[in-house]
Amino acid sequence: MSSAHSKLYSDDVSLVVIVVDTNPFFWAAAALPFADFFANLVHFVNSLLLLNHLNRVVVIAAGVSSCSYIFDSSDASAAGGVGVTATFDKASRKVEEFIAQDARATAGNGSVVSGNAASLLSGALSLALCYIQRIFRSGTRHPQPRILCLQGSPDGPEQYVAVMNSIFSAQRSMVPIDSCIVGTQDSAFLQQASYITGGVYLKPQELNGLFQYLAVVFATDLHSRTFLRLPKTLGVDFRASCFCHKKTIDMGYVCSVCLSIFCKNQKKCSTCGSEFSRVMPDLNSMPDQSK
Amino acid sequence: MPQVLVVARNFMDMVAALPASKLDMLYDSAFICEAVLRSLPPLAKKYALQMLYVLAPVAAAAMEEWVLDEYASKHRVAIDKLLQLRVFVEVRDRRKEVSYKMNQKFQGNMQKYLVDGGSLPREPIPLSVTGRLPASADLEAYALDQWECFLLQLINSSQVEKGTSFSSSMMKTFQRGLLSSRDGEAPKLTENGFQFLLMETNAQLWYIMREYISSAEERGVDPTELISFLLELSFHKLGAAYSLNTLTDVERIAIRDLAELGLVKLQQGRKDSWFIPTQLATNLSASLSDSSSSKEGFVVLETNFRMYAYSTSKLHCEILRLFSRVEYQLPNLIVGAITKESIYGAFENGITAEQIISFLRQNAHPRVVDKIPVVPENVTDQIRLWETDRNRVEMIPSHLYEDFPSKEWFEQCCDHARDHGYLLWEDSKRMRLIVRGEFHPEMREFLRRQR
Known part of the structure; x- marks a missing residue:
């Protein structure tokens, strides 16, 4: 990566990939209506584009069973002429289409228990990282990338492996993941993501002033972050999900070969196939096995 | 220094x-x-x-x-x-x-x-009126051509075939500070002039714009109006046509000058005439912050100090000549070498080693840009060594005092100068000392008081 980073702009030019939670189960019950939230988001995107003409912003919507790109500022400027308002109208239409499509997919899927569905964070993060890699590999110089997750719905423990893989790949390519929680409960995934990648994790107290939170904390470019006092995370929930039942666990068994996590004692690792010949003592008497 | x-x-x-x-x-x-x-x-x-x-x-x-x-x-x-x-x-x-x-x-x-969201400062003319507009590549070529032509004229007015139509007084304002002309002599580039040539296009552009605006008052134009127009210009859409009729009188005069610099292209239709902003114009406000343009370079420098510059531009050749020996020139290639003599010549003209190196770095050919370092290390080290070589001797204007009547007096003088940090050298055996030049008046006063 060293060669890629020498081509970074030294200044505050940034590429911001925003992952927006469009989970209808969450927004139906949320304190802040989605329309208001979206207006705040448009404000924020506009302000990022205002700060530097080379800034690029990409918005990715994460639904319940699919995710997709809904806005790319480089398309908008290439199309030109039509005006920014038109571009944002197009983006909001795209969001509506996406939500409808996602709802159809969810209904067809049938596996989701309504009322407690998680958004596809892992998929959206992967899309974001793919986009950033594409930028890394093209052109002579590129902006400094970062990801911002605006999440409301609860974590989906079944995505644990995929999310962690995305987080580590973001860490490897030095892409900070910022997270702003617009829902009521903290997200363990995003706490870990921001902690590992050096991003900012924030759960705003007052959602009506969402734009001010976004402008003060999340509009800060990576260059300025070294100087500023930004909110620090108080505690990080490091709990993992087991690979066998996708449950969040406090304590479990870890494969000594591939570090897969299981909630129950297994004879053979389902991930790498190593056989555990020695019979493990009962979990309750071995507290240091926990991860 | x-x-x-x-x-x-x-x-x-x-x-x-x-x-x-x-x-x-x-x-x-x-x-x-x-x-x-x-x-x-x-x-x-x-x-x-x-x-x-x-x-x-x-x-x-x-x-x-x-x-x-x-x-x-x-x-x-x-x-x-x-x-x-x-x-x-x-x-x-x-x-x-x-x-x-x-x-x-x-x-x-x-x-x-x-x-x-942002909007456009003025509406472009629809295509139905203007007909076919130049492609962006053509426009870019036009802009760079015009700009280079201007620069060539700026540094060497004799070498240009198709000069820009700037009045000579205007050209003089631009040259102020870059060229020094003594009576009866051909104008010579000053230190600033050389440094100007090694700057990036955007930086050069701003320098010229600054001169242009600061000379505006002499021409009876309000600088505020010019500044606002220039900043506004950078928000026009690249390659679209805008009618000249929407401009004020001041702006209309300014736009002709800007066309000479390659910031806009003027075109004449059947009824209207219009201007098309080029990349130089749209980058104007952008280049105010540090994120520079990504222009493709042309220089390949080898570890054996040979330099290949893939360029057809006369200006590039002139710039390379500032610090290297150009050996031969093919239609699209300039071959030269960095030699001690050529680099010394550059230092004489007030160019620093860092400027040369940063120029070589910024204009590196795309094929070598990916290498680390872009410019071979031995060459950059050598250029720096040559520079420090020149600075081995430091000159300080100073005064020598000798023939002191007594040892005591000599000691007092030495201490006085040393206390103030102006003593450079002393020879107590032969009672001589050297003091920095700026301290001389006080030293004289001190000697008089002693007497």
Whole structure:
């Protein structure tokens, strides 16, 4: 990566990939209506584009069973002429289409228990990282990338492996993941993501002033972050999900070969196939096995 | 030896130097607000955004809390810049405590920008009127051509076949500071002139623009109007046609000059005439901040000090000649070598080693750009060594004192000079000492008092 980073702009030019939670189960019950939230988001995107003409912003919507790109500022400027308002109208239409499509997919899927569905964070993060890699590999110089997750719905423990893989790949390519929680409960995934990648994790107290939170904390470019006092995370929930039942666990068994996590004692690792010949003592008497 | 560098990026200082009322007038236009905001250092931009919806003044002490203690200097720079440009306005309350408030006009314009997004300063003419417009590649070629032609004329007016139509007095203003002409002699490039040539296109452009604006008053044009027009121009869409009829008289005169520089292309239709902004114009406000353009380079430098420059441009050849020996020239290739003599020649002209190296780095051919380092290390080291070689001897104007009547007196003089830190050398056996030149008057006074 060293060669890629020498081509970074030294200044505050940034590429911001925003992952927006469009989970209808969450927004139906949320304190802040989605329309208001979206207006705040448009404000924020506009302000990022205002700060530097080379800034690029990409918005990715994460639904319940699919995710997709809904806005790319480089398309908008290439199309030109039509005006920014038109571009944002197009983006909001795209969001509506996406939500409808996602709802159809969810209904067809049938596996989701309504009322407690998680958004596809892992998929959206992967899309974001793919986009950033594409930028890394093209052109002579590129902006400094970062990801911002605006999440409301609860974590989906079944995505644990995929999310962690995305987080580590973001860490490897030095892409900070910022997270702003617009829902009521903290997200363990995003706490870990921001902690590992050096991003900012924030759960705003007052959602009506969402734009001010976004402008003060999340509009800060990576260059300025070294100087500023930004909110620090108080505690990080490091709990993992087991690979066998996708449950969040406090304590479990870890494969000594591939570090897969299981909630129950297994004879053979389902991930790498190593056989555990020695019979493990009962979990309750071995507290240091926990991860 | 202190180096006088040509400072090209301080266009905003010029804006900041405008009287407050004129500056506030400039902020009537949303484009200028946008350009000013983008020209700010990153931290200042961030502060402006943070204050965008804050109507009440915020105490200066509270703002200092935003930044980590060890970076307080960065904070001060940012705040100073914001105050200079009147983006922030200082408010003092009854207890004399300072707090800052955002300029209302600026705030209003930026809030509107966030809601509506940016818009165009004026509507382009539809294609049905203009017919086919030049492709962006053609336009870029035109702009660079025009600019190079201008530069060539600037440094060497005899070599140009198709000169620009700048009046000679105008050309003189541009050359002021870059060329020195003594009577009866061919004008010679000054130190600043050489440094100017090694700068990036955008930096050069701003230098010229600055001269252009500062000479505006002599021509009876209000500089404020020019500044606002230039900043506005950078928000026009690249390659679209705009009618000349929408311009004021001042702007119409200015646009002809700008066309000569390659910032816009003028075209004449059946009824209307229009201008098409080129890349040089649209990059104007962009290049105010540090993120520079990504122009493709052309120089390949080998570890054996040979240099291959893939360029057809005469200007490039002239620039390379400043610090290298050009050996032969093929239609699309200039072959040269970096030699001790050529580099010494450059130093004579006041070019520094760092400038040469940064020029080579910025203009590296795309094939070698990916290599680390871009310019072979042995070459850069050698260039630096040659420079330090020249600076082995430091010259200090000084005075020699000798023939002291007594040893005591000599000692006193030595101590006096040493206490003030001006003693350079002493020889107690033969009672001689050398003192820095600027200390001489005081030394003389001291000697007189002793007598």
